[in-house]
Amino acid sequence: MSRTKQLLIGGLIIMTMGVPNATTANENDLKLTIVNPQNLYDPSPNGYSTAVIVPANARVAYISGQGGQDGTGALSPDFAVQVKQAYANLRTALDALRARPDQVAKLTVFVVDHDMSNLEVLTRNVKEMFGEALPAQTLIPVPKLAIDPMLFEVEAVVVLD
Template identity: 35%
Template sequence: MGDKDQSDIAHYERPEGLPPVNGYSHAVAFTGRMVAVSGQVPLDADGTLVGEDDAEAQIRQVFVNLVAALAAAGATPDRIVKLTVFLTDLADLAAFRRVRDEFLAPQRLPACSLVRVAGLVNPAFRVEIDALAAI
């Protein structure tokens, strides 16, 4: 859990079912009963890219990863209060909204920031999403 000064912070570096990490935790729970989920990318539990040329498949895998990270920290998707969405192509926005609505109740959507980026850490990634959730 960390040293004495960090006893109120719990890091969930690699929850079961999520891909390997390099220098970050998939989720961090902290004082204030919130959980922060690092940007999730379209990799499955083995670290394999899902949906190389399929934005909707990539977005769906990202939400699957978000759900797994939230579960590791004791939260559920309905407790997400903030999403930050990074898309490399704004033409993928409709696919994002369709998939988001499969995982989140459309009548209780969280606050959201959408950023169009020139690229992500892997050029094949079309999307990355991070989240804050109340526990």
């Protein structure tokens, strides 16, 4: 379970999120600080945070864009299926790094021919994976991705312990 602290400093809501672990020598080493200024629109209902501060001296990993290909490389023509699979692929990459979703500081998502109807699918999937530890995120509409049937891709910046 994660523990959340909120501080109100000069119009900023700062949330420090960490995973308590009695066996961890210094649990503060991994905490990401989520910043959502009160005078800006609250992005958390849409599945992201305005900013995330990475701890000093943290090791950072960059996960390449994960598309919606399954283990055989097949792509569904359905946008929602591709998004779900892309987040499953991101989770597999995190597992390979021995990292958890609450260690992701930043996501960049690319959506082919984006329109507002995609937002519900995107928000649902990011909230399922990240819960309250919503990373900073940028959505970039694109005309196409590396492979013609790809409709979605997500890349991540991860803080390692």
